[in-house]
Amino acid sequence: MGGGTGKGHHASPVGSADRYPDEIRVHVDDIAQTQRLAEDLAMIVAPGDCLCLSGDLGAGKSTFARALIRALADDETLDVPSPTFTLVQPYALDRFDVVHLDLYRLEEPEEMEELGLEDALETGVALVEWPEKAGGSLPQGCLAVTIEHADGPEGRTFVLRGTGTDWPARINRTRDIRALLARAGMGDAVRRYLQGDASPRRYEVVSTAERSAILMNAPTLDSPAGTEGGESYADIVHLAQDMHAIVAVGDALRREGFSAPATLAADLAAGLLLQEDLGRGAIVDGGVPVPDRYAAAVDLLVDLHDARIGPALPLPDESGSGAYQVPAYDARALMTEAELFLDWYLPSLGVSVTPAMRAEFAALWEPLIARVQEQTPVLVLRDYHSPNLIWREGRSGHARLGLVDYQDAVMGSPAYDLASISMDARVTVPPALERQLVERYVATRRAGYSGFDADRLRGDYAIMAAQRAHKVLGVFVRLAHRDGKPAYLAHLPRVRDYLGRALEHPLLTPLAKWIVAIEAARDAMGEQERR
Structure with missing residues (x-):
């Protein structure tokens, strides 16, 4: 999304940027780069955010707003008309609502009360063109986006200001993601939000004409200290607080022949990881477990437990950490x-x-x-259930099941992941199927070890x-x-x-x-x- 990040450690793939304490300036050469910038901002906005778009007539405010709204809607063909005459254009999107306001024809700032901006920001995001027409009626903490003409017919400079807010940190974060994509040869990739898990981690699908990948955005957890020895809950229960775990465990799973996503690019210190996209296949159909697919998940567990992975796992040389020690589920x-x-x-x-x-x-x-805890510990993936098992139709053996979300893996009881899949928290597993899954595990272990x-x-x-x-x-x-x-x-x-x-x-x-x-x-x- 623009050029250098100002940190001096890499170059960004789209345009160039200069950083000052109170603003970030991003230079783009054409409409495609403008769209990439809009997508990068779409990945960081959240309900309550207001973006104020300023610039001369023809500067590209509506073009930028249209690209941002389409990115939020995940719909490249969405009709996004300019609200020049209606003043307000609402969009009911899956993640949250968006309102697009054009205040060019606003006669008095007092008319802002009739446009419902305050109510819209309670649950959604607002894009406001010609914000200077609103007087002092706009909320505090808006991101000011000023668009200036630059060299060439489509060249523009975007001046982003969010003084006194977390906007600079958010913008720098999304720029770092775009830079990581560039290092992976995907600098012009389309970025789209992907529903993630219950943790602070965020996910995106990034795609080019040649391939797609999954971007994990997992900044170091800022967990509040607990009452016991000052440790946080995350410390006590061994939740991963950096990216080393997912890389080390993923590499170990792949070495043993399991389908964990390959790492395409990473900035482990920053908590950014670009992984192979294993697809969207599920082990459920219409919210109902597919018995054969759950059975395949149990078969995989047997072989995973026999593989005796961990606790010491190597890390890539570039991590500088040598090895990762899988914690005990104590x-x-x-x-x-x-x-x-x-x-x-x-x-x-x-x-x-x-x-x-x-x-x-x-x-x-x-x-x-x-x-x-009396039993010999095995690698426990911990959330081994339907959201984290990807069915890969047309493949055979364990290649049929893609494994994701294993960064919190621990060394613990073989029964834990069996319970996680057989009593899937996200899908109702009927008692009969649950018993079949448990007995399948028992029978398979017995067949391989007479003393089981x-x-x-x-x-x-x-x-x-x-x-x-x-x-x-x-x-x-x-x-x-x-x-x-x-x-x-x-x-x-x-x-x-x-x-x-x-x-x-x-x-x-x-x-x-x-x-x-x-x-x-x-x-x-x-x-x-x-x-």
Whole structure:
């Protein structure tokens, strides 16, 4: 998106740029580069953002706005008329709404109140042409985009100003991404938003006429310190806080013949990674598990566990880190995750969690966690379920399943990933299919090793399924209540049902009774309050 970044370490593929404390100047030579600039900004805007486009008549304000809106809509043919006469043109897009305002014919700044800009910014993004007509009616924190004529009929200089906001950091970030694409020979790639996971990581599909790739944008996590020894939750449960894990684990998976995406380009220090695009195939169809594809996922797990990957994994020489050590899924991590059930899920039901309840919960879980840790640890991908398994039609063996989102991998119980796929948090796996998947794993392991302890596996499976359900219930409530992502609440009934299935195992009877007592007390209190 423009030339050098001002950092002196690489050149950007489109135009050139100069940086000053209060502005970023981007020079483009033609309309194609203008469109790339608009796409780069489209990747960083979010609800509440207002972009103010200034420039002489014919400077290209509408051209720029049209390219940005089409990028947000992921529709190159979307009709984006100039709102010169209507003043306002709304767009209801999948990610968020966009309003395009042209204030050229606005007679008085007071008329701004009638255009609904304030309401639009509550849930969407606004592009405002001729913002000087608004007087002081525009919100604080807007990104000012001034378009100046430059050499050639289509040459322009874009002056971007976002003083006192995070706009400069965001703009520099998206420029660094464009520079990474250039180093991979994809400097003119089209960039489009790709729905990601529940983490702060963001994903894009980048494509040229020759190929497509997936861009992972994962700046170092800024996790708040926790109360225990000053460590954050991410530290305690071993969530990846840089890009070394995904590169090292991905390379190890590929060496063993599994279909993890190849690295095309990376800036590990910056948290940017460009990977092979494995496609969009799914192991579900219409929101329903495809049994054969889930069975293939279980078969892959057997071979993954037999491969004995980790804990020490080499890193590419250019990383400068030598090796990556896959962390152990230790008792502290497992307990901390399970306690999300107390921290978020039970309070969402109106349960006031007391210190005595926490002590009882810990006493119930400690022997269960100790049991699963007696087994030889294997590489646990951790979120081994439908969103992260890509079905690759027409291929055979393990090549049929693409693996993604394994940066938080740990060394832990073989039962964990089996529970993750057999009790898929995003898709309802019927009890009969769940049993078939578990028994398929058991039968395959038995066939390869006569001493395999099937009953031991079934017990560990129940424990890991319950632990994961505790964690997921808490995480989904936290995502809804803390992070403003209420869509995750739709999964709670499914995961609570999974927890009930896991609690049917005799090893979990004491825990099951404890939960029943907690829920009964809550129901009794609710009944008392209604009276």
